[in-house]
Amino acid sequence: MGTRRHGLIRARKAAGYTQETLAVELGLDTTTVGQWERGKSEPMPYKRPKLARILDVTLRGLEDLLAEGTVAEPASSSALDTDVVSGPSVDYETWADDLDRVAVCLGRQEFHLAKLLLDRWTGRLVPSGDDRGLYLYGRSLRLLGDLRQDQGVLTGPMSARQSYGRAMAVFRELGADRRVAQLELQLAVLDEMGGNHEPAAEQYRQLATDTRLDARDRTRAQLWVGTALSKAGRNADAITFIKPAIQRFEALEEPQDWSVAFQKLALAHRGDGDLSQAGVAFQVALDHRPGDAPMQRVRLDTAHGHLLLSDPATADSGLKLLEGAAATSTQYGMMHQLQAISGIRRAYERQA
Template identity: 95%
Template sequence: MGTRRHGLIRARKAAGYTQETLAIELGLDTTTVGQWERGKSEPLPYKRPKLARALGVTSRGLEELLAEGAAVVSRPSADYETWADDLDRVAVCLGRQEFDLAKLLLDRWTGRLVPSGDDRGLYLYGRSLRLLGDLRQDQGVLTGPMSARQSYGRAMAVFRELGADRRVAQLELQLAVLDEMGGNHEPAAEQYRQLATDTRLDARDRTRAQLWVGTALSKAGRNADAITFIKPAIQRFEALEEPQDWSVAFQKLALAHRGDGDLSQAGVAFQVALDHRPGDAPMQRVRLDTAHGHLLLSDPATADSGLKLLEGAAATSTQYGMMHQLQAISGIRRAYERQA
């Protein structure tokens, strides 16, 4: 008699499949997937690579999902301490854009099966998936298999199972960010607007959501509306004593003023951002230089300086594998060349 594979079931649901739709994806009868999940049969070897891709797991991860009884394997507490320590290291690596090391650390854990009914193991697994999503977002891998969206979706399924409402809301916020990055500005603005008053989030996250309403509206060309969301967010960040978010908000305000045709106010806002740089990590430097370069392109007298800043930001983006930032810089330069 087989052992029910809870991990395989969880992975299938997190990937967005029912038994029927996964069977269709793999070209199988629905009963076959059910038999796998009940532990009554095993996928044939030639089906396993496609199954792993569909579930968004590594080959090793799939083998562990299929291992009989693996879903109830417990881990010693020391193993959990190592896992938690590695995730803290991953967060530091992502702040420095050390993507290769972050991925290496995450691969130690995301390919392992999570113990069924073990809340601590599930929580660490959910946190691992969230960080994997952050890594892929920073690299610009937003949709499709092995993307930020898939990782966030799997993490959300884990945190829902745990009843961790705040973590679920944070992931909803990240999914809205992906919509914005993918060019769906108006839908993203609406999601941000709802989350800006969502009590599942803490004050900082609600204020970030409010700021990002303005960011999305500005990208949609609604710059005057954007300013009405960004300015109150700046005041709230100051009250919350969040200097990094406060500085970034002034960058967003400068770009909104630029889009609204007020270069004087844009310059004032951006000078505040320059005087209070949030840090010198590669991502922070690229975002600041990109915004500054974009602003300088608005004036023919400073356009050459703007192009040099964008060139440097593009080089840094390439060096660290920040493909989404590189695409944004290319878009700014193409728009400038069309206008010129």
Template identity: 50%
Template sequence: MASVHEWTGLEATALRKALRLSVRGFAQRLGVAERTISKWEALGATTRPRPDTQAILDTALAQADAAAHLRFETELSAGPHPGTVSRVLRTWPRVWDYESWAEDIERAVVALSRQNFDMAGKLLGRWLTRWPARDLDDKGLYLFARSTALVGDLRRDQGALLGSASAHHSYSAARTLFAQLDIPRRVAQVELSLAVITEMSGQHDNAASQYEQLVTDDRLSRRDRARARLWVGTALSKNGNHDYAASVMQAASRDFEGLSEIEDWSVAQQKLALAHRGAGDLSAALHFMDIARSTSMLDSPMQRVRLDTAHGHILLSDPATAADGLVVLAAAAELAAKYGMSHQLQSIDGIRRDYGRQPALGRR
């Protein structure tokens, strides 16, 4: 519902048009002279009705139906003085705004799953910039928090991990909003996402500690707790503790199997493959990698890059298959660059640099 803090001729003209009245009809509606209406329309934002007339205009707007309110806002937004409009006009979300916002969140989730970052950013950004969080009721604040968390996902997948315009910043803001709304499950989910950022930033010990706390956190669903367990193993493996990491990952894999979460189970096989590669058991690594590649049901660019990066890394570890590994990594790098997945691209470049630093004998 729109309201006007201070009426000028600009808003008065917009209201007349929104009510679909002639100058004479509008003057009669307000109880003022026709020449007054004409003056407002001629002078626009440079003239302000008297205080008693301001109140009359407030009443006329308040009594207008929803269609007239919509026409009023549209007329002002298309007017010749956008700076003046932003100063005097303030709108609050309506039921259909919330419905559209929720639909755009669903569309943004789909866009993110396909790594269509530009589309997801536009869908979320147009709502996050429309109203300040402090002006929203609980429903609007929830949508604002969900959108902010999804911006965190977007920035994470783009590799913007830390800083003022980063995944960490967005997740922290979303956690504050969900805490304000007293939704413990959402708070814990964002804390899990923040732990992922800690891991991706190279702080593996800290990430493992955060994951371990979330494994037994009753605020999370069983699936999210199993994910936290899997990521404990991931952090341990990245820190060189491959054997223990593999045992933790096996436990998470059993959790996913019991929950019938096939895609999560497949991801666990990929993580197990990398843990065994780190431990030097390339036969087991290839075994688990084959399972992951054959059971994954996702066909997103992100999942293809992750699978190819892991597969290429394993192939590169054996001189007999190293050439094939370089080909697989090159394809993964091309796809990562195409979709703007900078973190994955950095990981691939790091694997190739490490291979290039190996003794020549080891690269034959």
């Protein structure tokens, strides 16, 4: 949670504005100024010069007012050091093409090239007042968050959480409700990856019925309720969320999500002590592999290895699968996957 910014509140009142009238003057949603004053977000860089003029303070003075609150998800990690560039000087077509290339790179775990492409845009400019430029900037920050998540950099400076928070601030100002909801979903994923399984499950549960999201994202949220509950040891409850998600993915004709859901179902059955049903579910996942990208191979082999460790007769095969998955994770820099594999091995060794 942020800290209330009393200095910012006093400056607004001294300038003769309510939260609502200041938001209108800045062309923002009427709740935005309240978010700033409660320390939950910060003004985007391109808004700060105008805000400083309205409050009759210098830019440095405005930064001091904002520094009073510790922001959970800052809108910008270095606002004054980022160039503010107007629309006409930016080649939006090239930018959009680069973001498409980034998405392809992330799908192949080509992190170095993805970062180079993103740095062309996120490292040197923030577009000012142009909705198209801001939208591309928000997409860039979202993809940067995806990159850092895949690398296992979840919290702190230069982390997935920080990038997602900055992207959310952009999309919130644009009124892009679906993009905001998608980022809320990603933040819940980070909570789950960080071990906060019950809070993540509750957030997933809320988003599973959130009409800001499309049908696929709502179904993914429902599946992830199950994965979070399974990690929390509530495997029987998890199964009641995973099975309907499988049916919905089939109806939506989403074969990759459908296959991954069977992996999750197998692990939930394993946790619930039903190795027979776990084996049946995982065989479906093996027969309908979601793809051959490094991340997909590692996740499938990790789940398979985890399942094989449950039976002494297949434990050696499970350890070999985990060893291969760990080598691939190291090769491609997928540190969170490597940590998960290490955790499975340690748990097995304690029980052996």
